[in-house]
Amino acid sequence: MKILVAEDEAVMRKTLEMKLQKEGYEVIVCSDGREAIGKIETEKPSMVITDIMLPYSSGLEIVRAAKAQEHKSAVLVLTALGQEKTVEEAFELGADDYMTKPFSLAELAARIKRLVANIK
Amino acid sequence: MSTPEAICTVLLHTILAVLENSTAPFFSRFMQPDYLLAAVEVLAVIFTSVAIAIYIRLYRKKRDYFFQQHIRQSIEEWLTATIINEVPARDCEVPADLTRLLKKRFARHFVIDELVNNKKNLSGLAGQNIIALYERLDLKQDSLKKMRSSYWHIKARGIQELYLMDQQDMLTAIYKNTNSDNEEIRNEAQTGIIHLTGFDGLRFLNVVSYPITEWQQLKLLEQLRLSPVSDTLADEIPVWLQSANNSVCIFALKLADEYQQYTIHDAVASCIIHPDKQVRNQAIKTLVRMAHDDTPALLIAHFDAESYSNKLTILDGLKDIATQEQASFLSDILEISQDNVIRIRAARALAHAGPKGMDQLKIKAYMQPEPFARIYQHIKAESR
Numbered sequence: 099m100k101i102l103v104a105e106d107e108a109v110m111r112k113t114l115e116m117k118l119q120k121e122g123y124e125v126i127v128c129s130d131g132r133e134a135i136g137k138i139e140t141e142k143p144s145m146v147i148t149d150i151m152l153p154y155s156s157g158l159e160i161v162r163a164a165k166a167q168e169h170k171s172a173v174l175v176l177t178a179l180g181q182e183k184t185v186e187e188a189f190e191l192g193a194d195d196y197m198t199k200p201f202s203l204a205e206l207a208a209r210i211k212r213l214v215a216n217i218k
Numbered sequence: 219m220s221t222p223e224a225i226c227t228v229l230l231h232t233i234l235a236v237l238e239n240s241t242a243p244f245f246s247r248f249m250q251p252d253y254l255l256a257a258v259e260v261l262a263v264i265f266t267s268v269a270i271a272i273y274i275r276l277y278r279k280k281r282d283y284f285f286q287q288h289i290r291q292s293i294e295e296w297l298t299a300t301i302i303n304e305v306p307a308r309d310c311e312v313p314a315d316l317t318r319l320l321k322k323r324f325a326r327h328f329v330i331d332e333l334v335n336n337k338k339n340l341s342g343l344a345g346q347n348i349i350a351l352y353e354r355l356d357l358k359q360d361s362l363k364k365m366r367s368s369y370w371h372i373k374a375r376g377i378q379e380l381y382l383m384d385q386q387d388m389l390t391a392i393y394k395n396t397n398s399d400n401e402e403i404r405n406e407a408q409t410g411i412i413h414l415t416g417f418d419g420l421r422f423l424n425v426v427s428y429p430i431t432e433w434q435q436l437k438l439l440e441q442l443r444l445s446p447v448s449d450t451l452a453d454e455i456p457v458w459l460q461s462a463n464n465s466v467c468i469f470a471l472k473l474a475d476e477y478q479q480y481t482i483h484d485a486v487a488s489c490i491i492h493p494d495k496q497v498r499n500q501a502i503k504t505l506v507r508m509a510h511d512d513t514p515a516l517l518i519a520h521f522d523a524e525s526y527s528n529k530l531t532i533l534d535g536l537k538d539i540a541t542q543e544q545a546s547f548l549s550d551i552l553e554i555s556q557d558n559v560i561r562i563r564a565a566r567a568l569a570h571a572g573p574k575g576m577d578q579l580k581i582k583a584y585m586q587p588e589p590f591a592r593i594y595q596h597i598k599a600e601s602r
Contacts, residue, residue: 107336110336199340200339201342202343203340203342
Protein backbone atom coordinates (compact mmCIF):
# COMPACT_ATOMS: atom_id res chain seq x y z
CA MET A 99 0.00 0.00 0.00
CA LYS A 100 1.49 3.31 -1.19
CA ILE A 101 0.77 6.45 0.84
CA LEU A 102 1.70 9.97 -0.23
CA VAL A 103 2.34 12.46 2.59
CA ALA A 104 2.24 16.18 1.74
CA GLU A 105 3.54 18.24 4.66
CA ASP A 106 5.74 21.33 4.59
CA GLU A 107 7.27 21.09 8.09
CA ALA A 108 10.40 18.95 7.86
CA VAL A 109 10.31 17.12 11.19
CA MET A 110 6.56 16.59 11.01
CA ARG A 111 6.98 15.16 7.50
CA LYS A 112 9.75 12.88 8.73
CA THR A 113 7.66 11.86 11.77
CA LEU A 114 4.73 10.86 9.56
CA GLU A 115 7.04 9.08 7.14
CA MET A 116 8.75 7.03 9.87
CA LYS A 117 5.48 6.25 11.65
CA LEU A 118 3.81 5.02 8.47
CA GLN A 119 6.86 3.00 7.43
CA LYS A 120 6.79 1.43 10.88
CA GLU A 121 3.15 0.48 10.22
CA GLY A 122 4.27 -1.26 7.04
CA TYR A 123 3.26 1.19 4.35
CA GLU A 124 5.31 2.39 1.43
CA VAL A 125 5.63 6.16 1.88
CA ILE A 126 6.27 8.97 -0.59
CA VAL A 127 6.83 12.42 0.91
CA CYS A 128 6.38 15.88 -0.60
CA SER A 129 7.07 19.27 0.89
CA ASP A 130 4.76 21.37 -1.26
CA GLY A 131 1.46 21.16 -3.09
CA ARG A 132 2.83 21.34 -6.61
CA GLU A 133 5.19 18.42 -6.00
CA ALA A 134 2.36 16.44 -4.39
CA ILE A 135 0.05 16.93 -7.37
CA GLY A 136 2.84 15.79 -9.70
CA LYS A 137 3.48 12.67 -7.63
CA ILE A 138 -0.22 11.80 -7.43
CA GLU A 139 -0.18 11.62 -11.23
CA THR A 140 3.08 9.66 -11.56
CA GLU A 141 3.10 7.46 -8.44
CA LYS A 142 -0.66 6.79 -8.21
CA PRO A 143 -0.73 6.33 -4.41
CA SER A 144 -3.63 4.46 -2.80
CA MET A 145 -3.90 7.12 -0.14
CA VAL A 146 -2.94 10.78 0.26
CA ILE A 147 -2.39 12.45 3.62
CA THR A 148 -2.20 16.19 3.15
CA ASP A 149 -1.92 19.29 5.23
CA ILE A 150 -4.35 22.03 4.22
CA MET A 151 -1.82 24.84 4.24
CA LEU A 152 0.97 24.04 1.80
CA PRO A 153 3.22 26.16 -0.41
CA TYR A 154 2.35 26.61 -4.13
CA SER A 155 -0.86 24.52 -4.13
CA SER A 156 -3.20 24.11 -1.16
CA GLY A 157 -4.41 20.86 0.36
CA LEU A 158 -7.77 21.45 -1.34
CA GLU A 159 -6.11 21.41 -4.74
CA ILE A 160 -4.42 18.16 -3.78
CA VAL A 161 -7.80 16.65 -2.83
CA ARG A 162 -9.16 17.76 -6.19
CA ALA A 163 -6.16 16.26 -8.02
CA ALA A 164 -6.37 12.97 -6.08
CA LYS A 165 -10.05 12.57 -6.85
CA ALA A 166 -9.63 13.55 -10.49
CA GLN A 167 -7.40 10.55 -11.09
CA GLU A 168 -8.80 7.35 -12.49
CA HIS A 169 -7.68 5.34 -9.46
CA LYS A 170 -9.15 7.93 -7.02
CA SER A 171 -6.80 7.82 -4.03
CA ALA A 172 -8.36 7.96 -0.56
CA VAL A 173 -7.62 11.33 1.04
CA LEU A 174 -7.11 12.22 4.68
CA VAL A 175 -6.82 15.95 5.35
CA LEU A 176 -4.84 17.42 8.25
CA THR A 177 -6.19 20.73 9.51
CA ALA A 178 -5.62 23.18 12.30
CA LEU A 179 -8.30 24.18 14.81
CA GLY A 180 -10.76 26.70 13.42
CA GLN A 181 -10.56 25.48 9.82
CA GLU A 182 -14.01 23.89 9.84
CA LYS A 183 -15.07 25.67 6.67
CA THR A 184 -12.03 24.38 4.84
CA VAL A 185 -12.84 20.86 6.03
CA GLU A 186 -16.34 21.24 4.59
CA GLU A 187 -14.81 22.31 1.28
CA ALA A 188 -12.45 19.35 1.38
CA PHE A 189 -15.39 16.96 1.92
CA GLU A 190 -17.26 18.57 -0.95
CA LEU A 191 -14.24 17.85 -3.13
CA GLY A 192 -14.30 14.24 -2.06
CA ALA A 193 -11.94 13.99 0.95
CA ASP A 194 -12.57 10.79 2.92
CA ASP A 195 -11.57 11.86 6.42
CA TYR A 196 -9.87 14.63 8.33
CA MET A 197 -7.88 15.08 11.51
CA THR A 198 -7.44 18.26 13.51
CA LYS A 199 -3.98 19.14 14.78
CA PRO A 200 -2.75 18.33 17.35
CA PHE A 201 -3.56 14.63 16.82
CA SER A 202 -2.07 11.45 18.19
CA LEU A 203 -0.10 9.17 15.90
CA ALA A 204 -2.01 6.17 17.26
CA GLU A 205 -5.29 7.75 16.17
CA LEU A 206 -3.83 8.58 12.77
CA ALA A 207 -2.76 4.96 12.34
CA ALA A 208 -6.26 3.79 13.29
CA ARG A 209 -7.91 6.18 10.79
CA ILE A 210 -5.54 5.03 8.04
CA LYS A 211 -6.36 1.39 8.79
CA ARG A 212 -10.06 2.15 8.49
CA LEU A 213 -9.57 3.93 5.18
CA VAL A 214 -7.38 1.10 3.91
CA ALA A 215 -10.13 -1.38 4.84
CA ASN A 216 -12.60 0.72 2.83
CA ILE A 217 -10.29 0.75 -0.17
CA LYS A 218 -9.98 -3.03 -0.08
CA MET B 219 18.73 98.19 -15.23
CA SER B 220 16.69 98.46 -12.03
CA THR B 221 18.47 98.62 -8.66
CA PRO B 222 17.66 95.11 -7.31
CA GLU B 223 18.79 93.50 -10.58
CA ALA B 224 22.05 95.45 -10.45
CA ILE B 225 22.67 94.32 -6.87
CA CYS B 226 22.06 90.68 -7.83
CA THR B 227 24.45 90.85 -10.79
CA VAL B 228 27.18 92.41 -8.67
CA LEU B 229 26.70 89.76 -5.97
CA LEU B 230 26.87 86.93 -8.52
CA HIS B 231 30.05 88.24 -10.04
CA THR B 232 31.63 88.65 -6.61
CA ILE B 233 30.76 85.04 -5.60
CA LEU B 234 32.13 83.63 -8.88
CA ALA B 235 35.35 85.62 -8.49
CA VAL B 236 35.83 84.39 -4.92
CA LEU B 237 35.18 80.78 -5.97
CA GLU B 238 37.60 81.01 -8.87
CA ASN B 239 40.31 82.40 -6.64
CA SER B 240 39.80 79.83 -3.88
CA THR B 241 39.32 76.64 -5.99
CA ALA B 242 42.09 77.24 -8.49
CA PRO B 243 44.88 76.58 -5.98
CA PHE B 244 42.91 73.62 -4.64
CA PHE B 245 42.71 71.89 -8.00
CA SER B 246 46.25 72.73 -8.99
CA ARG B 247 47.47 71.32 -5.66
CA PHE B 248 45.57 68.04 -5.89
CA MET B 249 46.34 67.43 -9.51
CA GLN B 250 49.99 66.90 -8.58
CA PRO B 251 51.22 63.33 -9.40
CA ASP B 252 51.94 62.57 -5.70
CA TYR B 253 48.42 63.36 -4.69
CA LEU B 254 46.93 61.45 -7.60
CA LEU B 255 48.96 58.39 -6.72
CA ALA B 256 47.90 58.62 -3.08
CA ALA B 257 44.28 58.92 -4.15
CA VAL B 258 44.56 55.82 -6.31
CA GLU B 259 46.14 53.93 -3.40
CA VAL B 260 43.35 54.98 -1.04
CA LEU B 261 40.71 53.92 -3.53
CA ALA B 262 42.44 50.59 -4.07
CA VAL B 263 42.50 49.99 -0.30
CA ILE B 264 38.82 50.86 -0.02
CA PHE B 265 37.84 48.55 -2.90
CA THR B 266 39.95 45.71 -1.53
CA SER B 267 38.44 46.14 1.96
CA VAL B 268 34.91 46.09 0.55
CA ALA B 269 35.70 43.00 -1.52
CA ILE B 270 37.21 41.21 1.50
CA ALA B 271 34.21 42.16 3.66
CA ILE B 272 31.81 40.82 1.05
CA TYR B 273 33.82 37.64 0.69
CA ILE B 274 33.91 37.07 4.49
CA ARG B 275 30.20 37.70 4.74
CA LEU B 276 29.39 35.28 1.95
CA TYR B 277 31.82 32.73 3.35
CA ARG B 278 30.18 32.94 6.79
CA LYS B 279 26.73 32.67 5.25
CA LYS B 280 27.78 29.56 3.35
CA ARG B 281 29.47 28.09 6.43
CA ASP B 282 26.34 28.77 8.53
CA TYR B 283 24.16 27.19 5.87
CA PHE B 284 26.26 24.01 5.77
CA PHE B 285 26.40 23.99 9.55
CA GLN B 286 22.61 24.25 9.68
CA GLN B 287 22.29 21.43 7.20
CA HIS B 288 24.73 19.35 9.23
CA ILE B 289 22.75 19.98 12.41
CA ARG B 290 19.48 19.27 10.64
CA GLN B 291 20.77 15.97 9.30
CA SER B 292 22.34 14.96 12.60
CA ILE B 293 19.36 15.82 14.74
CA GLU B 294 16.29 15.30 12.56
CA GLU B 295 16.54 11.54 12.28
CA TRP B 296 17.20 11.00 15.98
CA LEU B 297 14.56 13.52 17.00
CA THR B 298 11.91 11.89 14.84
CA ALA B 299 12.82 8.37 15.93
CA THR B 300 12.57 9.42 19.57
CA ILE B 301 9.25 11.18 19.10
CA ILE B 302 7.54 8.22 17.45
CA ASN B 303 9.10 5.73 19.84
CA GLU B 304 6.47 3.90 21.85
CA VAL B 305 8.79 3.94 24.84
CA PRO B 306 8.70 7.24 26.81
CA ALA B 307 11.58 9.51 25.77
CA ARG B 308 12.38 10.59 29.34
CA ASP B 309 15.15 8.05 29.74
CA CYS B 310 16.35 7.99 26.15
CA GLU B 311 20.06 8.00 25.46
CA VAL B 312 21.36 11.15 23.78
CA PRO B 313 24.16 10.33 21.29
CA ALA B 314 27.53 11.84 22.25
CA ASP B 315 27.93 13.81 19.00
CA LEU B 316 24.48 15.26 19.52
CA THR B 317 25.35 16.31 23.07
CA ARG B 318 28.42 18.05 21.63
CA LEU B 319 26.35 19.76 18.96
CA LEU B 320 23.79 20.92 21.50
CA LYS B 321 26.43 23.01 23.23
CA LYS B 322 26.07 25.38 20.29
CA ARG B 323 23.31 27.92 20.71
CA PHE B 324 22.16 27.59 17.11
CA ALA B 325 21.72 23.84 17.47
CA ARG B 326 19.68 24.30 20.66
CA HIS B 327 17.44 26.86 18.99
CA PHE B 328 16.97 24.56 16.03
CA VAL B 329 15.90 21.68 18.30
CA ILE B 330 13.53 23.91 20.31
CA ASP B 331 11.92 25.22 17.11
CA GLU B 332 11.44 21.71 15.76
CA LEU B 333 10.02 20.43 19.04
CA VAL B 334 7.65 23.40 19.31
CA ASN B 335 6.42 22.95 15.73
CA ASN B 336 5.84 19.27 16.31
CA LYS B 337 4.13 19.86 19.65
CA LYS B 338 1.59 22.07 17.86
CA ASN B 339 0.82 19.15 15.54
CA LEU B 340 1.03 16.07 17.75
CA SER B 341 -0.69 14.92 20.91
CA GLY B 342 -0.83 11.58 22.71
CA LEU B 343 2.36 9.65 23.33
CA ALA B 344 4.28 11.56 20.65
CA GLY B 345 3.27 14.83 22.34
CA GLN B 346 4.47 13.49 25.70
CA ASN B 347 7.72 12.37 24.11
CA ILE B 348 8.31 15.86 22.74
CA ILE B 349 7.95 17.32 26.23
CA ALA B 350 10.18 14.62 27.69
CA LEU B 351 12.85 15.36 25.06
CA TYR B 352 12.63 19.10 25.78
CA GLU B 353 13.25 18.41 29.45
CA ARG B 354 15.84 15.71 28.84
CA LEU B 355 17.91 18.05 26.63
CA ASP B 356 17.58 20.79 29.25
CA LEU B 357 16.13 23.25 26.76
CA LYS B 358 13.91 24.92 29.34
CA GLN B 359 16.79 27.19 30.34
CA ASP B 360 16.86 28.61 26.81
CA SER B 361 13.12 29.31 26.91
CA LEU B 362 13.47 30.94 30.32
CA LYS B 363 16.22 33.20 28.99
CA LYS B 364 13.92 34.17 26.16
CA MET B 365 11.07 34.89 28.57
CA ARG B 366 13.36 37.24 30.51
CA SER B 367 14.43 39.09 27.36
CA SER B 368 13.67 42.77 27.05
CA TYR B 369 12.73 42.30 23.39
CA TRP B 370 8.99 41.68 23.16
CA HIS B 371 9.15 39.19 20.28
CA ILE B 372 11.76 37.03 22.06
CA LYS B 373 9.84 37.22 25.33
CA ALA B 374 6.59 36.19 23.63
CA ARG B 375 8.38 33.28 21.95
CA GLY B 376 9.82 32.16 25.31
CA ILE B 377 6.35 32.17 26.89
CA GLN B 378 4.99 30.15 23.98
CA GLU B 379 7.75 27.55 24.26
CA LEU B 380 7.18 27.14 27.99
CA TYR B 381 3.44 26.64 27.83
CA LEU B 382 3.54 24.40 24.76
CA MET B 383 6.00 22.22 26.65
CA ASP B 384 3.54 22.05 29.58
CA GLN B 385 5.93 23.63 32.08
CA GLN B 386 3.39 23.89 34.90
CA ASP B 387 5.90 25.41 37.31
CA MET B 388 6.07 28.46 35.04
CA LEU B 389 2.38 29.21 35.53
CA THR B 390 2.91 32.14 37.92
CA ALA B 391 5.62 33.69 35.76
CA ILE B 392 3.41 33.40 32.68
CA TYR B 393 0.34 34.67 34.55
CA LYS B 394 2.22 37.89 35.43
CA ASN B 395 2.38 38.70 31.73
CA THR B 396 -1.34 38.36 31.05
CA ASN B 397 -1.76 42.12 31.53
CA SER B 398 1.53 43.15 29.87
CA ASP B 399 1.46 46.47 28.05
CA ASN B 400 2.74 44.64 24.97
CA GLU B 401 -0.05 42.99 23.00
CA GLU B 402 1.98 40.03 21.72
CA ILE B 403 3.33 39.16 25.16
CA ARG B 404 -0.12 39.57 26.70
CA ASN B 405 -1.73 37.35 24.04
CA GLU B 406 0.82 34.57 24.44
CA ALA B 407 0.55 34.68 28.24
CA GLN B 408 -3.27 34.55 28.13
CA THR B 409 -3.23 31.65 25.68
CA GLY B 410 -0.54 30.01 27.81
CA ILE B 411 -2.40 29.96 31.08
CA ILE B 412 -5.49 28.56 29.39
CA HIS B 413 -3.29 25.94 27.75
CA LEU B 414 -1.86 25.02 31.14
CA THR B 415 -4.95 25.23 33.35
CA GLY B 416 -8.00 25.21 31.04
CA PHE B 417 -11.00 27.20 32.29
CA ASP B 418 -9.24 28.05 35.57
CA GLY B 419 -6.88 30.18 33.49
CA LEU B 420 -9.76 32.53 32.70
CA ARG B 421 -9.13 34.19 36.04
CA PHE B 422 -6.95 36.66 34.15
CA LEU B 423 -10.23 38.22 33.01
CA ASN B 424 -10.62 39.56 36.56
CA VAL B 425 -7.55 41.74 36.19
CA VAL B 426 -6.89 42.40 32.53
CA SER B 427 -7.15 46.11 31.77
CA TYR B 428 -6.03 46.13 28.13
CA PRO B 429 -8.48 45.27 25.36
CA ILE B 430 -8.65 41.64 24.25
CA THR B 431 -8.69 41.80 20.45
CA GLU B 432 -11.30 39.90 18.49
CA TRP B 433 -8.60 37.64 17.04
CA GLN B 434 -7.28 36.87 20.51
CA GLN B 435 -10.82 36.08 21.71
CA LEU B 436 -11.13 33.55 18.89
CA LYS B 437 -7.78 32.02 19.83
CA LEU B 438 -8.82 31.77 23.48
CA LEU B 439 -12.12 30.13 22.56
CA GLU B 440 -10.24 27.62 20.41
CA GLN B 441 -7.85 26.89 23.23
CA LEU B 442 -10.76 26.40 25.66
CA ARG B 443 -12.34 23.83 23.34
CA LEU B 444 -9.46 21.51 24.22
CA SER B 445 -10.41 21.57 27.94
CA PRO B 446 -13.41 20.16 29.81
CA VAL B 447 -15.99 22.82 30.66
CA SER B 448 -15.74 24.30 34.13
CA ASP B 449 -18.65 23.76 36.56
CA THR B 450 -18.23 27.28 37.90
CA LEU B 451 -18.48 29.06 34.55
CA ALA B 452 -22.07 30.14 35.20
CA ASP B 453 -20.96 31.82 38.44
CA GLU B 454 -18.00 33.56 36.86
CA ILE B 455 -19.55 34.96 33.67
CA PRO B 456 -21.88 37.42 35.50
CA VAL B 457 -18.82 38.84 37.30
CA TRP B 458 -16.98 39.38 33.98
CA LEU B 459 -20.12 40.95 32.52
CA GLN B 460 -19.67 43.71 35.12
CA SER B 461 -16.06 44.37 34.04
CA ALA B 462 -14.96 47.91 33.28
CA ASN B 463 -13.03 46.43 30.35
CA ASN B 464 -15.58 46.22 27.55
CA SER B 465 -13.65 43.50 25.72
CA VAL B 466 -13.95 41.31 28.84
CA CYS B 467 -17.76 41.79 28.76
CA ILE B 468 -17.81 40.88 25.07
CA PHE B 469 -15.68 37.79 25.66
CA ALA B 470 -17.87 36.74 28.61
CA LEU B 471 -20.93 37.05 26.37
CA LYS B 472 -19.21 34.85 23.79
CA LEU B 473 -18.50 32.29 26.52
CA ALA B 474 -22.17 32.33 27.54
CA ASP B 475 -23.07 31.75 23.89
CA GLU B 476 -20.45 29.06 23.18
CA TYR B 477 -21.27 27.07 26.32
CA GLN B 478 -25.03 27.83 26.25
CA GLN B 479 -25.24 29.11 29.82
CA TYR B 480 -29.05 29.36 30.04
CA THR B 481 -29.01 29.85 33.80
CA ILE B 482 -27.43 33.28 33.43
CA HIS B 483 -29.88 34.51 30.80
CA ASP B 484 -30.90 37.49 32.97
CA ALA B 485 -27.30 38.63 33.40
CA VAL B 486 -26.81 38.43 29.64
CA ALA B 487 -30.11 40.25 29.01
CA SER B 488 -28.98 43.10 31.29
CA CYS B 489 -26.16 43.83 28.80
CA ILE B 490 -28.72 45.00 26.29
CA ILE B 491 -28.56 48.41 28.03
CA HIS B 492 -24.76 48.45 28.39
CA PRO B 493 -23.28 51.90 27.59
CA ASP B 494 -20.93 50.41 24.98
CA LYS B 495 -22.41 49.78 21.53
CA GLN B 496 -20.20 46.75 20.80
CA VAL B 497 -21.09 45.06 24.09
CA ARG B 498 -24.77 45.56 23.27
CA ASN B 499 -24.14 44.13 19.80
CA GLN B 500 -22.60 40.97 21.25
CA ALA B 501 -25.40 40.78 23.84
CA ILE B 502 -27.95 40.79 20.99
CA LYS B 503 -26.10 37.97 19.22
CA THR B 504 -25.75 35.92 22.41
CA LEU B 505 -29.41 36.39 23.34
CA VAL B 506 -30.46 35.26 19.87
CA ARG B 507 -28.29 32.14 20.17
CA MET B 508 -29.66 31.39 23.66
CA ALA B 509 -33.14 31.66 22.14
CA HIS B 510 -35.12 32.35 25.31
CA ASP B 511 -38.89 32.82 24.83
CA ASP B 512 -38.69 36.47 25.91
CA THR B 513 -35.82 37.41 23.60
CA PRO B 514 -37.82 38.64 20.56
CA ALA B 515 -39.88 40.98 22.74
CA LEU B 516 -36.77 42.20 24.54
CA LEU B 517 -34.97 42.97 21.27
CA ILE B 518 -38.02 44.76 19.87
CA ALA B 519 -38.31 46.85 23.04
CA HIS B 520 -34.79 48.17 22.53
CA PHE B 521 -34.87 48.48 18.75
CA ASP B 522 -35.68 52.20 18.50
CA ALA B 523 -32.99 53.23 20.97
CA GLU B 524 -30.29 51.25 19.21
CA SER B 525 -27.58 52.41 16.80
CA TYR B 526 -27.95 51.69 13.10
CA SER B 527 -25.59 48.69 13.09
CA ASN B 528 -27.23 47.21 16.17
CA LYS B 529 -30.66 47.64 14.56
CA LEU B 530 -29.38 45.52 11.69
CA THR B 531 -28.08 42.92 14.15
CA ILE B 532 -31.49 42.81 15.88
CA LEU B 533 -33.27 42.30 12.55
CA ASP B 534 -30.78 39.59 11.56
CA GLY B 535 -31.40 37.91 14.93
CA LEU B 536 -35.16 38.14 14.54
CA LYS B 537 -34.83 36.25 11.26
CA ASP B 538 -33.82 33.24 13.34
CA ILE B 539 -36.13 33.59 16.35
CA ALA B 540 -39.15 35.70 15.37
CA THR B 541 -42.60 34.12 15.31
CA GLN B 542 -45.93 35.36 13.99
CA GLU B 543 -46.16 37.47 17.17
CA GLN B 544 -43.38 39.73 15.89
CA ALA B 545 -44.82 39.97 12.39
CA SER B 546 -46.64 43.24 13.04
CA PHE B 547 -43.47 44.89 14.37
CA LEU B 548 -41.52 43.78 11.31
CA SER B 549 -44.33 44.89 9.03
CA ASP B 550 -44.29 48.34 10.68
CA ILE B 551 -40.53 48.64 10.20
CA LEU B 552 -41.01 47.84 6.54
CA GLU B 553 -43.59 50.60 6.27
CA ILE B 554 -41.90 53.26 8.38
CA SER B 555 -38.23 52.91 7.56
CA GLN B 556 -36.84 54.88 4.65
CA ASP B 557 -33.60 52.90 4.67
CA ASN B 558 -33.49 50.12 2.10
CA VAL B 559 -30.97 47.98 4.02
CA ILE B 560 -33.23 48.01 7.09
CA ARG B 561 -36.25 47.28 4.90
CA ILE B 562 -34.56 44.27 3.30
CA ARG B 563 -33.49 42.89 6.69
CA ALA B 564 -36.97 43.43 8.13
CA ALA B 565 -38.51 41.74 5.10
CA ARG B 566 -36.13 38.81 5.46
CA ALA B 567 -37.08 38.45 9.16
CA LEU B 568 -40.78 38.75 8.29
CA ALA B 569 -40.45 36.02 5.64
CA HIS B 570 -39.06 33.71 8.30
CA ALA B 571 -41.57 34.69 11.03
CA GLY B 572 -43.94 31.80 10.65
CA PRO B 573 -45.69 30.35 7.61
CA LYS B 574 -47.66 33.51 6.83
CA GLY B 575 -44.65 35.79 6.69
CA MET B 576 -44.03 35.42 2.98
CA ASP B 577 -47.73 35.91 2.24
CA GLN B 578 -47.69 39.18 4.18
CA LEU B 579 -44.79 40.36 2.04
CA LYS B 580 -46.66 39.33 -1.09
CA ILE B 581 -49.72 41.29 -0.06
CA LYS B 582 -47.57 44.36 0.61
CA ALA B 583 -45.99 44.00 -2.81
CA TYR B 584 -49.46 43.86 -4.39
CA MET B 585 -50.82 46.81 -2.43
CA GLN B 586 -47.77 49.04 -2.90
CA PRO B 587 -45.54 47.76 -5.71
CA GLU B 588 -42.89 50.44 -5.19
CA PRO B 589 -40.72 49.46 -3.31
CA PHE B 590 -42.31 46.28 -1.89
CA ALA B 591 -42.54 44.34 -5.15
CA ARG B 592 -38.77 44.57 -5.57
CA ILE B 593 -38.17 43.66 -1.93
CA TYR B 594 -40.53 40.71 -2.25
CA GLN B 595 -38.76 39.48 -5.40
CA HIS B 596 -35.41 39.84 -3.66
CA ILE B 597 -36.48 37.79 -0.62
CA LYS B 598 -38.21 35.24 -2.83
CA ALA B 599 -35.05 34.79 -4.87
CA GLU B 600 -33.06 34.28 -1.66
CA SER B 601 -35.38 31.55 -0.42
CA ARG B 602 -35.12 29.54 -3.65
